[in-house]
Amino acid sequence: MSVKNFKILFFYALTTTLLSLISLFIFNRKLISFGPEQAVQFKFYNPNFFTLNKSNNLKKSLMTKKYQFRNDEQRSGFYNINFNPLNLEPKFINDTAVNHGIHRASKSTPMSNGEYILSAGDQGLIQVFKNKKIHWSLRLYNSNLGFHGTPILFDHYAIIGEYSGRLYFLDLLNKKILWMGKFGDSFGATPWLEDHYLYYNVETIHPNGYVAKINLLEQKIEWVSRLLGNHSHSSPAMDSDNLYLGDNNNNFQAISKLTGKTVWSIRLNGPIKATPSIDDQHIYISSWDGFLYCLNKTNGSKVWAYPLLGKNQSSMALDTKAQVGFINHVDGLHKIDLKTGKKLSKYKMTMGREAKKSSPIILKYKNTKLIASACFTTDVCFFDYGTLNILKKFTFSDGLSGQLGVGEDFLMITLNKNTPLILLE
Amino acid sequence: MKSLIFKIYSNFYNNYVTKISIFWGLTFAHLITSIYWLNGKNWLSFGLENNKVYCYPILKNCFKFSAENTNYIKYIFVFYFLASVILLILFFFKKFNKYIYPVFIALTLLKAILLLSRYNFMGNYHTMHLSLCIISIISFGNINLYRITLILQYFFAGLLKLNTEWMSGASLIKYSNYLFPGFWNQLSLAYVPVLELLLIWGLLSKNKFIRIITLTQLVMFHLYSILIVGLYYPLIMTGLLIPVIYYEFKEDTIVSQDYIKLNLRNIISVAFIILIITWNISTKFYALDPSKDGYIRYLSLNMLDAKLKCQSSLFEETKGGDIIGLNIPKLATSYRIHCDPLVFDTFLRRLCIKNPERKFMFYLESARTTETNYTLIRAYKNVCQEL
Numbered sequence: 001m002s003v004k005n006f007k008i009l010f011f012y013a014l015t016t017t018l019l020s021l022i023s024l025f026i027f028n029r030k031l032i033s034f035g036p037e038q039a040v041q042f043k044f045y046n047p048n049f050f051t052l053n054k055s056n057n058l059k060k061s062l063m064t065k066k067y068q069f070r071n072d073e074q075r076s077g078f079y080n081i082n083f084n085p086l087n088l089e090p091k092f093i094n095d096t097a098v099n100h101g102i103h104r105a106s107k108s109t110p111m112s113n114g115e116y117i118l119s120a121g122d123q124g125l126i127q128v129f130k131n132k133k134i135h136w137s138l139r140l141y142n143s144n145l146g147f148h149g150t151p152i153l154f155d156h157y158a159i160i161g162e163y164s165g166r167l168y169f170l171d172l173l174n175k176k177i178l179w180m181g182k183f184g185d186s187f188g189a190t191p192w193l194e195d196h197y198l199y200y201n202v203e204t205i206h207p208n209g210y211v212a213k214i215n216l217l218e219q220k221i222e223w224v225s226r227l228l229g230n231h232s233h234s235s236p237a238m239d240s241d242n243l244y245l246g247d248n249n250n251n252f253q254a255i256s257k258l259t260g261k262t263v264w265s266i267r268l269n270g271p272i273k274a275t276p277s278i279d280d281q282h283i284y285i286s287s288w289d290g291f292l293y294c295l296n297k298t299n300g301s302k303v304w305a306y307p308l309l310g311k312n313q314s315s316m317a318l319d320t321k322a323q324v325g326f327i328n329h330v331d332g333l334h335k336i337d338l339k340t341g342k343k344l345s346k347y348k349m350t351m352g353r354e355a356k357k358s359s360p361i362i363l364k365y366k367n368t369k370l371i372a373s374a375c376f377t378t379d380v381c382f383f384d385y386g387t388l389n390i391l392k393k394f395t396f397s398d399g400l401s402g403q404l405g406v407g408e409d410f411l412m413i414t415l416n417k418n419t420p421l422i423l424l425e
Numbered sequence: 426m427k428s429l430i431f432k433i434y435s436n437f438y439n440n441y442v443t444k445i446s447i448f449w450g451l452t453f454a455h456l457i458t459s460i461y462w463l464n465g466k467n468w469l470s471f472g473l474e475n476n477k478v479y480c481y482p483i484l485k486n487c488f489k490f491s492a493e494n495t496n497y498i499k500y501i502f503v504f505y506f507l508a509s510v511i512l513l514i515l516f517f518f519k520k521f522n523k524y525i526y527p528v529f530i531a532l533t534l535l536k537a538i539l540l541l542s543r544y545n546f547m548g549n550y551h552t553m554h555l556s557l558c559i560i561s562i563i564s565f566g567n568i569n570l571y572r573i574t575l576i577l578q579y580f581f582a583g584l585l586k587l588n589t590e591w592m593s594g595a596s597l598i599k600y601s602n603y604l605f606p607g608f609w610n611q612l613s614l615a616y617v618p619v620l621e622l623l624l625i626w627g628l629l630s631k632n633k634f635i636r637i638i639t640l641t642q643l644v645m646f647h648l649y650s651i652l653i654v655g656l657y658y659p660l661i662m663t664g665l666l667i668p669v670i671y672y673e674f675k676e677d678t679i680v681s682q683d684y685i686k687l688n689l690r691n692i693i694s695v696a697f698i699i700l701i702i703t704w705n706i707s708t709k710f711y712a713l714d715p716s717k718d719g720y721i722r723y724l725s726l727n728m729l730d731a732k733l734k735c736q737s738s739l740f741e742e743t744k745g746g747d748i749i750g751l752n753i754p755k756l757a758t759s760y761r762i763h764c765d766p767l768v769f770d771t772f773l774r775r776l777c778i779k780n781p782e783r784k785f786m787f788y789l790e791s792a793r794t795t796e797t798n799y800t801l802i803r804a805y806k807n808v809c810q811e812l
Contacts, residue, residue, distance in 0.1 A: 005634045008632070008634060008635065008638075009634075009638065012635075012638060016616065016619055016620075016624065017612075019619045019623065020612055020615040020616040020619050021612065021615070023587070023592070023615045023618060023619060024592060024611055024612060024614075024615035027587060027588055027589055027591075027592040027615075124750065136747055137747065137749070138747070138748060138749060138750060139749050139750045139751070140738075140750035141738075141750050141751065141752040141753070142736060142738055142750070164736065166736075175746055175747055175748060176748065177740075177748060182736060182790065182799055
C-alpha cells in the first residue's frame with residue numbers, strides 16, 4: 001500500500017468512526033435517557049367513532065354518585081343495605097357464562113347502580129342488564145385475558161380497564177363505546193373515579209407499571225407517577241391527600257393525589273397483590289410474605305403485623321366504628337382487632353384455590369351486620385358478625401375469587417368459570 | 426418503426442459484450458429470488474381458500490385471482506427457477522449471448538408480475554433488485570447509471586436507519602453481537618447509516634482506492650448481516666454488487682469511459698432515477714411513518730428500520746344498535762408485515778365480500794418497539810363503505 005493510500009485509509013477510518021459516534025450520540029441519546037416519563041404508555045384515542053361527549057350532561061353525570069370497587073375510596077368493603085340478606089335466594093340472570101377460568105387472577109366484581117348491572121368476564125364479555133334484563137352485550141377481544149378489574153358505574157356510564165391495557169368509557173343507555181384509550185399493557189387493578197378525575201395504576205411490559213391521574217373532561221393527564229418497578233395488581237385506596245397501593249416488587253407506597261410524587265414507600269417481604277383498606281390513621285394490607293400489616297398512614301411505619309402463615313391477597317373488610325376487620329385466608333375467615341392486631345375470632349375452614357383469594361364484605365341491614373364472603377371451595381357464606389358462625393350457605397359449581405357485588409335489593413356473584421351472573425334476590 | 430427498433434438494438438449489441446456483465450449479477454439475483462420463492466407457501470397463496478393472501482392497493486382484490494388447484498401455479502415458480510439457471514448458463518456461451526437481453530427482460534417481467542400479484546412477496550431486496558433490473562434494461566447496462574441507482578437504494582435505506590429503533594438494535598430480527606460485543610455493537614449499528622448515507626458515494630469516486638474501500642465495506646456489511654437476516658437477503662445484494670465489482674477489476678477508467686450520453690434511453694433512465702427519488706422522498710411527506718402505515722410501501726424502501734407492535738379492534742354494529750367486539754384471526758406472522766395496514770385491509774375486504782350487509786368498525790394502532798405512544802393508523806367507521 002502506498003503512503004498516499006495509507007493516509008487516505010487513516011483519515012477515512014477516523015472520519016467514519018467519528019461520524020458513527022456522532023450519529024450514535026444523536027439518535028441513541030433518547031434510549032440512554034429512557035426515563036419513566038418516556039416509558040409511560042398513554043395516549044388518548046379519540047377516533048371519529050368514539051367521540052367523548054363533553055357536554056354538560058356528562059359533567060352532571062360525573063357529579064352523581066359513583067358505584068365503585070369495595071364501595072368507598074377507603075376500599076372498606078362496608079355496605080349499608082336496605083334488604084335482609086338472609087332472605088335472599090340465588091337465581092341465574094341468563095344462561096351466558098361470565099368467566100371461563102382464564103388466568104389465575106381474581107375475577108371482576110359485578111357492579112350495579114340500581115338501574116344497570118354490569119358484569120365483565122375474563123374472555124372479554126361485558127354484559128349490561130337494565131332492570132335485570134339483558135340490555136347490551138359487548139364482546140371485546142383485545143386481550144385473551146379479558147377483564148379482571150371491576151367497572152365503575154355512574155349515571156348511565158361505565159368505565160372499565162381491560163387486560164390489553166385499554167380503558168373503556170361506555171355509554172350504557174345508548175349502547176356505545178364513547179371513548180377508549182390505551183394506557184399500558186394490562187389493567188389488572190381497578191381505577192378510582194373522584195369527581196372527574198380518574199386515578200389508575202396500569203402494568204407495562206418494561207419498565208413495569210405506573211400510576212396516573214387523568215382529567216376525563218379535559219382528556220388531559222394531570223400527572224404520572226414514577227415507575228413502580230413491577231406490576232401493580234393492587235387497586236389503590238385513597239384519602240384526601242394520598243393514594244395507597246402495593247406492587248409485585250414488595251413495595252407499598254403512598255402517592256400524592258396532587259402531584260403524583262411518592263410521599264413514602266416501604267418494602268415488605270413479599271409481593272402485594274391485595275387492595276389496601278384504610279381508616280383515618282392506618283392502612284391494612286396483606287402480602288404474599290404471610291402477614292397482614294397495619295401501617296401508619298403518615299410514614300408507612302409498621303404498627304402491627306398479624307401472621308397469616310402463607311401467601312395472602314385478600315382485602316380486609318373494615319368496620320372503622322367498631323374497630324374490627326375481616327380477612328380471608330386459606331385456613332378460614334379471620335376477625336381482627338384493628339387497634340391491637342390481635343385475633344378476635346376465626347371461622348376455621350379450608351378455603352379452595354379461588355375462595356382463598358376472595359375478599360369479605362360487611363353488610364349492615366338496620367342494626368344487624370353480617371359478613372358475606374366466599375367460603376370452603378365453591379360456596380358463598382353469610383357469617384354472623386360477632387361469632388363468625390355460618391348463618392346461610394350457598395353451594396355453586398365453582399369458586400368465587402373476587403367479592404360479592406352489592407345492588408339495590410340484591411347481591412351479585414360471578415364465579416371463576418362457566419357460570420352466568422348469579423343474583424341473590 | 427422496425428428500422429428504429431433495429432437501430433436501437435444494433436447500437437446496443439455493439440456494446441453487448443462489455444455491458445453484459447451487469448446482467449449476470451442481476452440474473453444471479455433472479456436465481457436467488459426463484460430459490461427463495463420455490464417454497465410451497467408461495468404458490469399456495471394463489472389457492473382459492475387461502476386466507477393469508479394480502480394485496481397491494483393497486484390490485485386490492487388480488488385474492489379473487491386464485492385457483493382451485495394450485496398445482497399448475499407451482500410450475501410458474503419452477504419455470505422462473507429454470508429460466509434463471511438457463512440464463513446464467515447462456516452467459517458462458519458466446520453464440521447464445523444475443524438471447525440474454527430479451528430473456529432477461531422476460532425474466533424481470535415475470536418477477537414483477539409475481540411480486541405485484543401478492544403483497545406476501547414484499548421485500549426491499551426485491552424492490553432494489555427490480556429497480557436495478559429496470560435501469561439496466563432501459564440504459565442497456567450503463568454502469569454509471571447502475572451505480573447511481575444502487576447508491577440511491579443504499580442512501581434511502583440509510584435514511585430509514587436514522588432513528589433510535591435502528592441505533593439501539595431493537596429493530597433487528599435477532600440481536601447479534603458475535604463480532605462486536607457491547608458498545609462496539611452499538612457503534613457498528615451507527616456505522617451502517619454512515620456507510621449508506623455518506624461513504625456509499627465513494628463508489629463514484631475517481632480514486633480507485635476509495636471505490637475499492639467502499640465496495641469492501643459493502644461486502645463485509647452484507648457478509649455480517651447473514652448472522653442476522655439469513656442468507657437470501659445478502660445473496661441478492663451480492664448479485665446486485667457483482668456488476669460494480671466486476672467493472673472495478675475489468676476496466677480501471679470505466680467511470681470516465683462509460684459516461685452518461687445525452688440520448689433517449691439515458692433520458693428515460695434518468696427520468697426513472699428521478700422517479701425512484703420521488704417515490705422514496707414522497708413517503709416522508711405522505712406517510713405518518715412508512716414502517717407503520719405502509720403507505721405506498723411497495724414503491725419505497727422499507728428495510729429493517731422498525732419492529733412494530735400493534736393493537737387492532739374490530740366491532741360490529743348490529744341492526745339492533747348493539748356494538749359487538751369481534752375476534753380478528755391471526756393474520757401475517759412475519760413481524761415485518763404483522764402490523765401492516767395493507768394486511769388488515771385485505772382481511773377486511775374479504776370480510777365485506779362475505780358479509781356485505783353488516784356494518785363493521787375497525788381501528789389499528791401501531792408503535793415502534795422503542796416508542797411509547799401508539800399512532801392511530803386506521804379508523805374505519807363503516808369498513809365496507811370506506812374500503
